[in-house]
Amino acid sequence: AQSVTQPDIHITVSEGASLELRCNYSYGATPYLFWYVQSPGQGLQLLLKYFSGDTLVQGIKGFEAEFKRSQSSFNLRKPSVHWSDAAEYFCAVLSGGSYIPTFGRGTSLIVHP
Amino acid sequence: DGGITQSPKYLFRKEGQNVTLSCEQNLNHDAMYWYRQDPGQGLRLIYYSQIVNDFQKGDIAEGYSVSREKKESFPLTVTSAQKNPTAFYLCASQERETQYFGPGTRLLVL
Numbered sequence: 001a002q003s004v005t006q007p008d009i010h011i012t013v014s015e016g017a018s019l020e021l022r023c024n025y026s027y028g029a030t031p032y033l034f035w036y037v038q039s040p041g042q043g044l045q046l047l048l049k050y051f052s053g054d055t056l057v058q059g060i061k062g063f064e065a066e067f068k069r070s071q072s073s074f075n076l077r078k079p080s081v082h083w084s085d086a087a088e089y090f091c092a093v094l095s096g097g098s099y100i101p102t103f104g105r106g107t108s109l110i111v112h113p
Numbered sequence: 114d115g116g117i118t119q120s121p122k123y124l125f126r127k128e129g130q131n132v133t134l135s136c137e138q139n140l141n142h143d144a145m146y147w148y149r150q151d152p153g154q155g156l157r158l159i160y161y162s163q164i165v166n167d168f169q170k171g172d173i174a175e176g177y178s179v180s181r182e183k184k185e186s187f188p189l190t191v192t193s194a195q196k197n198p199t200a201f202y203l204c205a206s207q208e209r210e211t212q213y214f215g216p217g218t219r220l221l222v223l
Contacts, residue, residue, distance in 0.1 A: 009153075032210045043119075043203055043214035051210070090155070094210050099144070099163070101212060105155040 002027045002095040006104035013081050014112045021076040021107050023091030031095040033074040035065055038088040038106075047089075050074065061085070086111040116140070117215035119204050124220045126191065126198060134189045134218045136204030144207040145187040149173060149200045150217075156203065162187055191220060198222060 003026040013019055025031055032051050036044040048059025055067040065076045074091060088108050094101040117138045126132045138145065144163050148156040158171030162181040176195025181187055191198045199222050204215040 034211070036214075041201075041217070041219070043117075043216045044205075046211065046213065049211060092212075099207075099210075100146075100158065100161065101210075103156045105153070 002102045004093045004104040006107050008107045010108045012110040019078045019081045023074045025093040027095040031093045034092040035076045036090045083111045119215040129193045136187045138206045142206035146205040147189045148203040
């Protein structure tokens with residue numbers, strides 16, 4: 001069965017600092033991988049996704065993520081965080097044979113001025 | 114504009130009352146989903162539908178019911194059997210592997 005772990009419940013960064021949010025998945029083959037962002041009281045917005053090909057994926061709002069098969073990871077990065085990036089971030093995985101994604105529990109990003 | 118709409122944004126339920134949350138999409142997606150979100154618990158799947166007139170229970174279906182009479186619509190009813198309905202409810206539709214979400218409905222109990 002597919003599973004996804006986001007080890008960090010909260011992450012605090014200063015505005016302008018770089019960011020990396022961790023995501024690890026459990027599945028033998030290469031899954032489909034997603035990152036979503038959720039602002040308070042709103043729905044989830046798709047940031048980026050990886051299906052195959054180049055392991056470095058560019059998304060919206062200046063985010064990128066890198067798929068590392070050897071580490072079963074799909075970490076989200078941003079070189080310079082803005083105060084408006086404060087939100088909840090969810091990693092999701094969809095593996096072969098399933099059509100329903102599994103979501104991580106989310107990481108709450110706090111941005112200090 | 115194509116998208117997913119949920120209404121109302123806030124909903125208040127009295128004890129013993131059934132309430133219905135609306136979810137509509139004009140993306141022409143076959144699959145639709147309902148999730149419940151509680152603080153610190155991520156998303157939990159309530160019901161999903163892969164095609165019109167067919168739907169399946171998710172992980173926490175007890176106390177909820179759905180219908181899928183039209184491709185565009187997937188309403189969720191929170192019945193009086195759901196003893197702890199206070200939560201944020203998210204509807205999603207899916208195109209192939211990717212899910213897209215509505216803005217959510219917050220359900221509160223009076």
